[in-house]
Amino acid sequence: MKQLTERVDNMNLKFSNSNTIIKEFSTKGFKQQEFLKTGKSPLIEKFDEQISEVRNNMEFIENNIPDQKALRDQIEQLKSEIEKFETDFSTLTNVYIRRGFQDYGIEGELRKAIHDVEDSDLDFDKAQMLMLRRHEKDFFLRKDLKYVSKFNADIEKFKTSVYSIEGGTDLIAFIDVYHKKFNDIVIIEEQIGLTSEDGILGKLTADTETIGSILNNTTNSVKEHVSKIINSAG
16 A cells, blocks of 8 residues: 555656656757757656656556546546647657757758858848847747847848849848748747747646646545555554
């Protein structure tokens, strides 16, 4: 009986650990070169280990409560939600691979497009380009779509001014790529979630709340079950 209590406590701990790993991955783990190059990460491995332990604990509890239908139903519900949680994290890692960082993925393509514009020999308005870079950086810092609107409006003004420069047509092609790549990464950021309540991060937040509630009920049920057995034995 002591093992049942220990297993349910361990299940709570391992699930809590998995949430900590997701937060670490989404703030800095996705920026690691190993992940950007191969899609593999020590954090992803740790997440898988924690979820595996959660499943092992669920199986142990289920096998040791054969006559407790309500508790077994809770475990089945937990299994389903854990599978969804795991799938959502896998989706998050795949989107982060597409997003990239620095010279990788869409961010890498964006950085190249910026350099192609900035390295032009044409005498374009540098202040306009600096303003675009400011909008871009403000978006990444604050994850606020108003900076995307400002960027899109100001890049059209920038293109108009470049058209008036002799030979500006070639630079316009680079500006169009810059425009597209910035908006591509905005779409990716929206898929990931501009806040913890949006996108895939929002799904993971909802998963966590649902699983937390089931875990709480399961923990109480297991401990009540153990307490009744101990009391009846005494």
